[in-house]
Amino acid sequence: MNVDICKCEISLTDASALEAWNGVVLEILAHGQNAPVHLNTLLETAPEFAMGHAIKGLAVLMLARREVLPVAVEANKSAQAALKAGGATAREALWCSALNDWINGAPTRSVERMEAALRLNPADTISMKMSHGIRFMLGDNHGMRRSVERVLPAHGVDHPLRGYVLGCLAFAMEETGSYADAERTGLMGLELAVNDAWGLHAVAHVYDMTHRVDDGIALIDQNAAAWGHCNNFRFHVWWHKALLHLDQGDVAKALDLYDTKIRDDKTDDFRDISNATSLLVRLQLDGVDVGHRWEELADLSEARVDDGCLVFADLHYMLALAGDKRTDAAALMTARIARDATGPGDMAQVMKAPGVAAAEGLAAFGEGDYQRAFAGLSAGHTKFQSLGGSHAQRDVFERLTIEAGLRAGRLDETKTLLDERTALRGGHEDTFAARRMSQIESARRSQRSIAAE
Template sequence: MEEDRYGLPLSTASTDAAAAYREGMDLLLAFWPGAIDAFERAIMLDPEFALAHAARARIHAIYMQREAALQTIARARDLAAKRGTPREQSHVATLVLAIEGRGTDALTSTLAHLANWPRDAMIMALPLGAFGLLAFSGRADHDAARRDLCDRFAADYGEDWWFMSNHGWALTEAGELAKGRAVTERSFALRRHNAYAVHALLHAMFEDGAVDEADALVEGWIGDYDRTGMLHGHICWHQALGALDRGDADKALAVYTDVLVPTMDSAPPLNTLSDCASLLWRLMADEQPVPPNAWADTAAYASTRFTGSTLAFAEMHLVMIAAATHDSAALKGRLAAIERRQAEGRLPAGRIVPHMLRALRAFADDNWRGCARELAPVIGDLPRVGGSHAQREVIEDTYILALIRSGALAQARDLLDARLHRRPSARDTRWRALTAS
């Protein structure tokens, strides 16, 4: 019987279909272009190959193509029931839950599946990363949970380039920076055409304050990565963060106009939304120029793709757009929906979300005291929103600037001192100087 790269049996009699599936796995796990073509080739070579359909459904879901994802995973489920092994049936059943948006059930199914088949990397990937089942679970300790999960299965994967890129990033986000960076660098050395490892390494450099080193990494590597790659825009977004840290707003703007404009970006929609909205918000908050129509373009992009959003992380960025454009109707509607879901107990991230959304609205209205008042009781709950620390820091920045502008200089100084103690930052040093006046 054919096997995947991790030695797990594949229910296909076609050697070529199995080879195409293995190729697609590697490309998807590396966030490298070509995975769609590989999985579709596997399906063409063996139309009853359940896992190839399941993998294709997964990519549909990543790009928020919900109907296509549901139809394709349903086909995979039928085929797995017909001729799949118990592992393949469990694999597909877990993906069904994830694609249907049943996060809690999907996480439970994932952990049960991994207990039996720990080297099923396509399922192991589900709870990992900044947009994974753990990050979006609403748990405050999801960074530590990701690290613990990787620690538990490290022996099963050994020196595997994909697993180490995840393990390294999980260690970094959980505060074990030196260890996390070392593991990530080993992963990158094993496979340079691995956007996931580059991304994880950029996060380690962000946490270490190594802005120039991160910029050099991107400049020396990005030329091999096609713009259609899932993480192309986001990797460039990291460059923009570094530029803002150095006070180079022009370079940050150039990244936006050259790479991140929604009509140009081919990234998954959640990446495009969060990268564009958060970069524009950072520029606006720091009183830097924003390109004409940039907010309107981002609002137009979001309006057709996030009509039924339930993720706290997405809501955070959607409210940035509504607040920056002073769209009172959108703000009122989003806040009402969030508060209703909170009252009904259907808000995994809890009270941080309505407070955060009201704070963003207040900040856009120059109501600094109101913004600080909303964030003060919940700023410690930010991890519950999901995403990475680098992505969530935009809310910390908003809080610090609101404190400075409302005259709460001692509070702002204490927060900035804590951040500067953790990592050097030219931007935080500039802001720290403002608290001395």
């Protein structure tokens, strides 16, 4: 039996099909643009390859878009039919089960299937990457780290994909607060896999969390080979660069990156919308007039009010609706999230908490009702991790919670949130925290002065 680039046995017998499969693996690991090209070649050459249909379906589900779910369902049918025809390996069957689980509302079980595949062969890099990716969407940061650490010994210096594993480990280390280890591991991985955008962005996260702004900008500028080739993930790297410039106080550069890079291609991919909305919120909280930039985001987001595939996406759509003062659409979004919270499946639990409270808080913030905004956002605050994404991505909700508390005059509670946020960053106080702490002290002085009078 043939062996693929992950050192796993594979049922493919045609050499061109195996080459296409290895191309799929490499492009996914590098967040490259050509994964669909290789996948189409693979399925044309080997339509009986069940795992090929499974990876297609799982990739579609990760887009978190209601209208493409039929594509994932069809891929699942093809995968199950190919599986019944026989010849699949145990690993390939597990991937088909993972797709079927997610189709049926249980991505947590999909993760279990990937971990079972890794127990069969811990050198299976693509199963590690899929487990990592789904856990990322579920907010399972510690699970991400445990998973990669378990398979690292099987990815020794002789494994061709070791660099990508180090990149995933670096990100998991950063998300669990081990910033020095994450930096060292990510840079080591980049030496082995120079096109590893995920590893590069893991180190960029470290610099964001530890307020090393100059280091972060230099890292991105000096490693274009790691991310210039990417699919829309390159917009996310530009987003990181814009955040770093904004932390420096360079508003003009952040706005220029928004217009010429982050939203140059005005897609309605939730990941691209999350980049854009969260940057605009940061700018507005710093007192910047963002002009008409909310309008196109709100148009796209209003069309997704009934989506409900991923709470992380829904709340970023809500940012656009609140930013453009679309109160009717925001109310519809809030009501739909509340309905979804009563349903079955893994996502309903996240809709229930923190989804409902956070959506209500964001809608209230858009209306200028800061007491109600703080009540909703602070109620959801302890479960923001379950939204998925990264600390840097979820920080927009942290900032809005803190800002709502300040504007509502809830100074003691707001200071506690700021202290917790700085502690999460290893004690490094960024520009946002420093300014809000200063505002709290100023407000307290005013309160003391009034009390004395």
